[in-house]
Amino acid sequence: MEDYLARIADDGRRQTVIDHLNNVGDLAYGFAKHFKAEKWGQLAGFWHDVGKFSPAFQKRIGGLFDPDARIEQVSGKPDHSTAGAQHANGAFEWAGLVLAYAIAGHHAGLANGNDDNDSCLFKRLQKKVPDWSACPENVLHLENPGELPFALDRSGNRAGFQVAFFIRMLFSCLVDADFLDTENFMVPEKSSWREGYPTLDHLKEKLDRALEKLLENAEPSDINTYRAEILRDCLNVAEKPPGLFSLTVPTGGGKTISSLAFALKHALKHGMRRIIYVIPYTSIIEQNAQVFRDILGEEAVLE
Numbered sequence: 001m002e003d004y005l006a007r008i009a010d011d012g013r014r015q016t017v018i019d020h021l022n023n024v025g026d027l028a029y030g031f032a033k034h035f036k037a038e039k040w041g042q043l044a045g046f047w048h049d050v051g052k053f054s055p056a057f058q059k060r061i062g063g064l065f066d067p068d069a070r071i072e073q074v075s076g077k078p079d080h081s082t083a084g085a086q087h088a089n090g091a092f093e094w095a096g097l098v099l100a101y102a103i104a105g106h107h108a109g110l111a112n113g114n115d116d117n118d119s120c121l122f123k124r125l126q127k128k129v130p131d132w133s134a135c136p137e138n139v140l141h142l143e144n145p146g147e148l149p150f151a152l153d154r155s156g157n158r159a160g161f162q163v164a165f166f167i168r169m170l171f172s173c174l175v176d177a178d179f180l181d182t183e184n185f186m187v188p189e190k191s192s193w194r195e196g197y198p199t200l201d202h203l204k205e206k207l208d209r210a211l212e213k214l215l216e217n218a219e220p221s222d223i224n225t226y227r228a229e230i231l232r233d234c235l236n237v238a239e240k241p242p243g244l245f246s247l248t249v250p251t252g253g254g255k256t257i258s259s260l261a262f263a264l265k266h267a268l269k270h271g272m273r274r275i276i277y278v279i280p281y282t283s284i285i286e287q288n289a290q291v292f293r294d295i296l297g298e299e300a301v302l303e
Contacts, residue, residue: 003058004016004053005058005061006019006061007186009185015185017053020185023181023184024048024178024181025042027177027181028041028044028173028174028177031177032170032173036149036150037145040095040149041177044170045178047088050132050139051078051079051130051132052132053134054078054129054134057078078130081108082127082129084103085100085124085125086124089125092144098167099170102167102171102174104121106174110167111124148163150162150166180194197299200272203300204268207257207260207261207295226253227254227258231254231257231258234258235265239265241270242272286303
């Protein structure tokens, strides 16, 4: 199988299709695990590039790096994403169709189910694609991922929304895994930048130290008394089960830091992984992001 290449780096290093499929499958497994869909993510990763086993794709890969190759060898881009979608759709019933959406769109984006365009999933699943029969059997015959990792609400139109949202989540896992593995092979020095993010435990320690310092240096005043009460209330509420919470505080009441204290404690208590702030004005985003950087460090904030 070493002859079937996924890509060749500028320095001549070669990545096989099998290595790429395994890597993407493992990454997508890890991403999807956080919403209990690890087997779905792994299957999408294993099958997304099986079309690269086609002679047409292998000819193009070789021609791109062969200065003596005829120009017709490298013209055009053989369709390598439709093959995996067709295989998934044929391997399982409704589960295969869910996987097919993500696989078919992992380069061009999610397609409509059925419309007048040749890019819709229905027509992609009927499309004649380059022969990819060289793909090994152990890649193709894998276990069904099983039931959806959530209960369908069939009381109205919500079930359709649930499945559509799940497809988007799965698609995101696959695309991230595909691009990250490609980056890791092609530009390993850039890939290394993504390692070593601080944990939420570490960030909470930094925040706790900053809060202690603020309290020590705070002058006795009514506003500082209110700020301390607001912070205490936020920390108490963080113990509650996840849901919707509202914090209404006038300007100057310390809600930026209090909300961060709530978010970190709440996330750690309930096994969450990230804190996301969505703010309507750029100026406020910049102010809040700078406050968070001053407390948590430059590497902890993505604005």
